[in-house]
Amino acid sequence: xxxxxxxxxxxxxxxxxxxxxxxxxxxxxxxxxxxxxxxxxxxxxxxxxxxxxxxxxxxxxxxxxxxxxxxxxxxxxxxxxxxxxxxxxxxxxxxxxxxxxxxxxxxxxxxxxxxxxxxxxxxxxxxxxxxxxxxxxxxxxxxxxxxxxxxxxxxxxxxxxxxxxxxxxxxxxxxxxxxxxxxxxxxxxxxxxxxxxxxxxxxxxxxxxxxxxxxxxxxxxxxxxxxxxxxxxxxxxxxxxxxxxxxxxxxxxxxxxxxxxxxxxxxxxxxxxxxxxxx
Ligand code: C2E
Ligand code: MG
Ligand code: MG
Ligand code: MG
Numbered sequence: 001x002x003x004x005x006x007x008x009x010x011x012x013x014x015x016x017x018x019x020x021x022x023x024x025x026x027x028x029x030x031x032x033x034x035x036x037x038x039x040x041x042x043x044x045x046x047x048x049x050x051x052x053x054x055x056x057x058x059x060x061x062x063x064x065x066x067x068x069x070x071x072x073x074x075x076x077x078x079x080x081x082x083x084x085x086x087x088x089x090x091x092x093x094x095x096x097x098x099x100x101x102x103x104x105x106x107x108x109x110x111x112x113x114x115x116x117x118x119x120x121x122x123x124x125x126x127x128x129x130x131x132x133x134x135x136x137x138x139x140x141x142x143x144x145x146x147x148x149x150x151x152x153x154x155x156x157x158x159x160x161x162x163x164x165x166x167x168x169x170x171x172x173x174x175x176x177x178x179x180x181x182x183x184x185x186x187x188x189x190x191x192x193x194x195x196x197x198x199x200x201x202x203x204x205x206x207x208x209x210x211x212x213x214x215x216x217x218x219x220x221x222x223x224x225x226x227x228x229x230x231x232x233x234x235x236x237x238x239x240x241x242x243x244x245x246x247x248x249x250x251x252x253x254x255x256x257x258x259x260x261x262x263x264x265x266x267x268x269x270x271x272x273x274x275x276x277x278x279x
Pocket of ligand 3: 181182202204
């Protein structure tokens with residue numbers, strides 16, 4: 001309700017947060033002011049190669065640490081940023097920070113660099129300057145473009161928009177990789193996968209959550225894995241919370257996973273997080 005502050009206990013934030021209702025975030029200038037004050041932080045969640053147990057990449061996830069110490073999750077302010085026009089500035093900060101941070105990460109135990117993935121909103125994809133800004137941040141950080149991945153949620157953008165198509169083409173031409181986020185929940189279309197030169201599908205956590213036994217038939221997940229294999233697209237299963245889920249997915253050929261079972265999103269990705277071995 002308008003003006004109401006409600007308490008939401010959320011997993012993954014380690015504290016009770018007062019979710020922001022209309023009472024605390026009303027305008028784009030709230031978000032711009034918070035950006036200027038340095039109140040946004042990125043946490044990074046490792047994505048694990050299920051075949052080797054090593055960290056392959058990490059997803060940057062934004063949080064708003066408000067004065068007083070409340071950590072506000074992105075679901076509470078991303079839509080406001082979009083509605084109020086502050087998303088381009090916030091998103092630009094996210095990309096720049098993620099690239100700069102990824103450039104400082106140590107390599108994995110087997111000596112590979114760790115890639116970073118960033119979520120793109122519909123507003124950003126529509127902005128004609130988006131791809132150019134992203135590529136500039138990649139270059140400024142000294143990353144090779146293939147160390148950045150952009151995650152797209154299919155319902156957030158339309159390929160009938162020329163600027164969306166041009167942005168995605170410039171990014172993939174330069175070598176930035178594209179991932180479809182929350183795959184299986186939106187208006188997934190196979191022609192889109194083809195048009196977009198998608199590198200990665202992230203199976204939505206709702207499918208993984210439904211996995212509770214080793215012999216469970218999961219026809220949709222099985223079909224996604226077979227399709228991705230045929231198209232030579234990498235699959236990341238999101239929201240893995242148990243060894244049983246990890247085992248089920250690995251035994252059916254899923255090569256990558258992400259979830260609390262391996263690691264929650266963490267403020268710093270150090271040697272300890274990178275040494276993490278999936279079992
Ligand atoms: P997403 O991109 O699908 O990110 C995965 C979300 O699932 C994250 O929530 C993550 O913390 C959570 N998660 C990961 N593993 C598990 C698990 O094992 N169990 C459960 N229950 N949850 C898990 P978070 O950080 O709250 O982000 C929510 C959404 O906010 C993201 O969903 C993404 O759509 C959006 N978001 C986050 N950062 C950004 C950003 O910088 N820009 C944009 N445009 N959107 C962002
Ligand atoms: Mg994502
Ligand atoms: Mg997702
Ligand atoms: Mg999501």
